[in-house]
Amino acid sequence: MSAAHILVVDDESDIRSLLTEILSEEGYEVDAAANAREARASRASRVPDLVLLDIWMPDVDGITLLREWSNQGSDSCPVVMMSGHGTVETAVEATRLGAFDFVEKPLSLAKLLRTVERALDAGRRRRGGAGRFAVPPLAAPLGKSAVMRALRAELAQIAHSARVLFVGESGSGREAFARYVHETADHGARPIVTLVASTVRESDPEPVLLGSQQDGQVKAGVLEEAAGGTLFISEIDDLPPAAQRILLGVLETGSFTRVGGSEPVQFSARVLASAQPGIEQRAADGAFRRDLLSQLSTIIVRVPPLREYAEDVPELLHHYVDRLVDAEGLPFRRFGVAAQNRLRNYPWPGNIRELRNLVHRLLLRGGSDEIGLEEVERELAVQAPATEPLVKQDLLALPLREAREQFERMYLQQQLLLCNGKVGQLAKRVGMERTHLYRKLRSLGVEFRSTSDD
Numbered sequence: 072m073s074a075a076h077i078l079v080v081d082d083e084s085d086i087r088s089l090l091t092e093i094l095s096e097e098g099y100e101v102d103a104a105a106n107a108r109e110a111r112a113s114r115a116s117r118v119p120d121l122v123l124l125d126i127w128m129p130d131v132d133g134i135t136l137l138r139e140w141s142n143q144g145s146d147s148c149p150v151v152m153m154s155g156h157g158t159v160e161t162a163v164e165a166t167r168l169g170a171f172d173f174v175e176k177p178l179s180l181a182k183l184l185r186t187v188e189r190a191l192d193a194g195r196r197r198r199g200g201a202g203r204f205a206v207p208p209l210a211a212p213l214g215k216s217a218v219m220r221a222l223r224a225e226l227a228q229i230a231h232s233a234r235v236l237f238v239g240e241s242g243s244g245r246e247a248f249a250r251y252v253h254e255t256a257d258h259g260a261r262p263i264v265t266l267v268a269s270t271v272r273e274s275d276p277e278p279v280l281l282g283s284q285q286d287g288q289v290k291a292g293v294l295e296e297a298a299g300g301t302l303f304i305s306e307i308d309d310l311p312p313a314a315q316r317i318l319l320g321v322l323e324t325g326s327f328t329r330v331g332g333s334e335p336v337q338f339s340a341r342v343l344a345s346a347q348p349g350i351e352q353r354a355a356d357g358a359f360r361r362d363l364l365s366q367l368s369t370i371i372v373r374v375p376p377l378r379e380y381a382e383d384v385p386e387l388l389h390h391y392v393d394r395l396v397d398a399e400g401l402p403f404r405r406f407g408v409a410a411q412n413r414l415r416n417y418p419w420p421g422n423i424r425e426l427r428n429l430v431h432r433l434l435l436r437g438g439s440d441e442i443g444l445e446e447v448e449r450e451l452a453v454q455a456p457a458t459e460p461l462v463k464q465d466l467l468a469l470p471l472r473e474a475r476e477q478f479e480r481m482y483l484q485q486q487l488l489l490c491n492g493k494v495g496q497l498a499k500r501v502g503m504e505r506t507h508l509y510r511k512l513r514s515l516g517v518e519f520r521s522t523s524d525d
Contacts, residue, residue: 074098075120075121075191076099076121077100078101078103078113079094079102079103079104080104080106080109080122080123080124080125080133081103082105084105087103091103097184102117106129107128107135107136108131110122119148120149121149121187121190122150123151124136124170126154133152133154134168137168137170138168148194149193149194150169150171151172151186152165153174153175153176153178154175154176155176171189171193174186179403179440181404181405181440182440185392212244213383213386213390214382214383215386216380216383222374226248226251230252232341232369233342234341235249235343235369235370236343236364237249238347238348238350238371239348239375239376240374241422242424242425243374243375243376243422244374244422244423245374246303250263252343261300261301262298262300263300263301264301264340265303266279266302268306268307268309268310269309273311273313276317280294280314281295281327281329281330282329283332284330284331284332289329294340295336297340298338298339298340300340301343302341302343303345304343306345307344307350307359308346312360315363319363322342322367323366325337325338326338350364376419376422377423377425378418381417384411384414387423388411388430391430392406395427395434401435402437404438404439404440405441407442409443409444410442413444413447413451418486420485420488433446479511480515480516480517483501484517486501494509
């Protein structure tokens with residue numbers, strides 16, 4: 072894909088030079104114009120993907136030029152207005168004429184770059200779908216890694232499947248991927264109803280699932296609410312046995328009867344569900360109905376933990392900064408290169424949910440435009456074992472033997488967390504014989520516990 076082409080229109084040569092340099096370093100193709108005449112000539116020779124347009128210029132002001140382009144209608148592209156002394160009326164007029172955004176001088180480069188990226192993305196979507204998009208951009212699985220490319224391809228293939236089970240760790244984004252499949256297949260036109268399995272009580276699951284009918288009054292259950300659309304069951308493992316039995320009967324017969332009713336109701340929704348890894352073994356052990364799992368798992372999608380596509384962490388950080396800034400009005404901040412590299416090497420036991428929460432905390436606390444390494448380390452220290460930080464920054468300053476011990480200790484501590492303290496699982500995970508692993512843990516002073524099912 073060729074680089075986006077940006078036209079900078081500003082009568083101040085210093086501003087033109089600065090923006091040309093910064094945007095070029097970011098990988099964009101940049102043309103600059105000092106006035107309306109040069110801007111018109113540049114657009115006539117090549118329509119840009121984005122225009123950064125100063126409002127106050129000596130010959131023709133930016134609002135007049137924007138109105139001219141707006142009236143032309145054809146070959147429209149996003150326009151971001153710039154001004155050192157704008158007014159509310161000016162901003163309103165620019166928005167009415169179709170400006171994408173309005174930034175004030177002196178320019179915050181971090182905010183400007185973020186606005187540029189958002190504007191370019193909006194322009195691409197507008198050109199691709201005439202203003203309406205089958206899948207909201209925030210729903211699509213992000214990432215350029217091979218892992219995420221493969222997952223997107225798999226989701227596209229199974230988009231119209233009637234039964235899909237998403238298996239993955241807590242916080243890995245299973246519901247988001249299920250919603251993506253729903254939107255891809257149904258274009259958002261049909262309902263998607265979520266049932267959190269742990270909220271269904273063993274004593275009376277019927278009203279929640281089947282609904283009720285009394286004196287001509289109907290109260291729909293989740294099976295009926297999802298009619299014609301999608302029913303998503305979160306953490307299907309937590310569904311109590313009585314509810315499992317009811318759901319199995321509905322899936323096998325294709326109909327159900329409301330509590331208090333007498334006429335069968337056709338079940339017409341697709342069923343997507345999420346489960347923790349190991350659901351097949353739990354079904355084999357009798358902790359979950361095997362026949363129900365068979366009904367639900369026509370297709371199984373393995374949702375990878377974030378540590379398996381850590382190269383996408385910088386993109387995810389950027390995505391959640393933009394999303395939280397837009398949704399909650401939080402001050403915009405950028406992650407510095409050192410902070411991004413640090414987070415790429417963090418194991419993310421809480422997966423995507425943990426990353427989003429980290430970004431949220433950092434934005435809420437505020438600070439300088441750039442989030443640095445020290446600030447990230449302070450946040451991660453809260454998650455690390457109390458006796459030892461997760462990563463020592465002075466590792467390279469240590470003698471080899473001490474550095475190796477430090478690394479082994481930190482590595483095994485974090486892996487043990489991911490195994491819920493079970494040494495048997497840890498041995499399989501790190502590829503060590505269990506007796507040797509016990510000796511290693513003791514020699515490094517790593518606390519561990521054994522459990523009856525270890």
